[in-house]
Amino acid sequence: MKLKRFHFDINNLIDDTITLTGQDAVHAKDVMRLKIGDEFIAICGNGLDYYVKIVEFIDSNIICKVQKVEQNLADPQVDVTLYQALLKADKLDLVVQKATEIGVQKIVLFQSEFCVAKWQGKSNKLDRLNKISVEATKQCGRSEPITIVADYFFSDVLNELANYDCVIFAYENAKDYGILDIKGDYKKIAIIVGSEGGFSQSECQALCKLKNVHCITLGHRILRAETASIVASALVMAQFEK
Amino acid sequence: MKLKRFHFDINNLIDDTITLTGQDAVHAKDVMRLKIGDEFIAICGNGLDYYVKIVEFIDSNIICKVQKVEQNLADPQVDVTLYQALLKADKLDLVVQKATEIGVQKIVLFQSEFCVAKWQGKSNKLDRLNKISVEATKQCGRSEPITIVADYFFSDVLNELANYDCVIFAYENAKDYGILDIKGDYKKIAIIVGSEGGFSQSECQALCKLKNVHCITLGHRILRAETASIVASALVMAQFEK
Known part of the structure; x- marks a missing residue:
């Protein structure tokens, strides 16, 4: 199944932990109903795809561990x-x-x-x-x-x-x-x-x-x-x- | 100015007269507010553009005279x-x-x-x-x-x-x-x-x-x-x- 993509703020990447905040966190939790253990691709505009797994929900934020990082191949070459x-x-x-x-x-x-x-x-x-x-x-x-x-x-x-x-x-x-x-x-x-x-x-x-x-x-x-x-x-x- | 296009029924072409009927006539008269003497392109699906001038309104029909006929160049070649x-x-x-x-x-x-x-x-x-x-x-x-x-x-x-x-x-x-x-x-x-x-x-x-x-x-x-x-x-x- 194709993984969903959510935006995060680059400042919310610390070591191998990414915190999803704001509208994207709300959308992931309340609309897409992602749960602990679910995976998605986190992106922040730096040309990389962060494959992450949800480990915790704190208030309206989602705490994720990075599983792997790959170069994004969909970004245009021109x-x-x-x-x-x-x-x-x-x-x-x-x-x-x-x-x-x-x-x-x-x-x-x-x-x-x-x-x-x-x-x-x-x-x-x-x-x-x-x-x-x-x-x-x-x-x-x-x-x-x-x-x-x-x-x-x-x-x-x-x-x-x-x-x-x-x-x-x-x-x-x-x-x-x-x-x-x-x-x-x-x-x-x-x-x-x-x-x-x-x-x-x-x-x-x-x-x-x-x-x-x-x-x-x-x-x-x-x-x-x-x-x-x-x-x-x-x-x-x-x-x-x- | 680009001429408008309206569809007519091929059976309504007699000699150099085209009669516009139905929805297209209503649209030309009531929406586009065309008047006697106005010109448009009449098309009927035969690959030709009929350049016509309005000569008369009879009930809800529009009677037009054909000025010239040209091959349509916009029809696809494949x-x-x-x-x-x-x-x-x-x-x-x-x-x-x-x-x-x-x-x-x-x-x-x-x-x-x-x-x-x-x-x-x-x-x-x-x-x-x-x-x-x-x-x-x-x-x-x-x-x-x-x-x-x-x-x-x-x-x-x-x-x-x-x-x-x-x-x-x-x-x-x-x-x-x-x-x-x-x-x-x-x-x-x-x-x-x-x-x-x-x-x-x-x-x-x-x-x-x-x-x-x-x-x-x-x-x-x-x-x-x-x-x-x-x-x-x-x-x-x-x-x-x-």
């Missing part, structure tokens, strides 16, 4: 950032969950000219997205949570793109050149996907003239913005992570 | 069937919507040994999935609706697989062999994705021993069943549709 223009309603929930599962390392939400959705003051929304991502991290076997950043504008995105080996821009006017046509051993990759309204002409021009930007098509059909993000992430991971 | 084991809750909604956008031609829902969800008697559910698919067809620019079949068992799936050039089985124990490693000019392709519980050992064995079956991994992370379907469909279209 560093992919998804720049996603703001989307309406709960579409960002889907993007965050699926991009985390697929292997994206960082998601940057930004406002572009044609965005209908706005971000200002939605700190609750960021909490929610982080929670979705942490759940997806555990579910898909990754050991490290992904980073989600909001409150960017298109100009902030432009300013960062020189930091990447390869920038992949899902461009609605691109033809006959897809992600699988990009060859190279790229390790630090950015994906840029627009909002429901796409990008303005001047935004497209600003992106297309950058030297490391590949303007690609995602196929012959018009994908919804959230589908484009999921598809582009899947193609990038399949193409560049060996 | 024939992909997604065999999807039944999933819980509304996950099939997501699979159907995304697979339609991505370019799958047919979706076959089937019950396997470890399926928690059952299909029996859910004709409402099939109506709902068909409706989602028709909407996605129009949204992504395809001219032909996809086919959705339910009420299959695993054995029915097995019996059909000889009809495909290439069968792609998303197998959780596969390693180092992904969809992008499959080379060949395949035109008729099946994708097989399990339920939340995966496949039983005997089901896996039955699939793996078929000659045209490729047992592939979808990467280093454990994908939810619905994510696996979306990712596999995206990779197949990118790899085999030129």
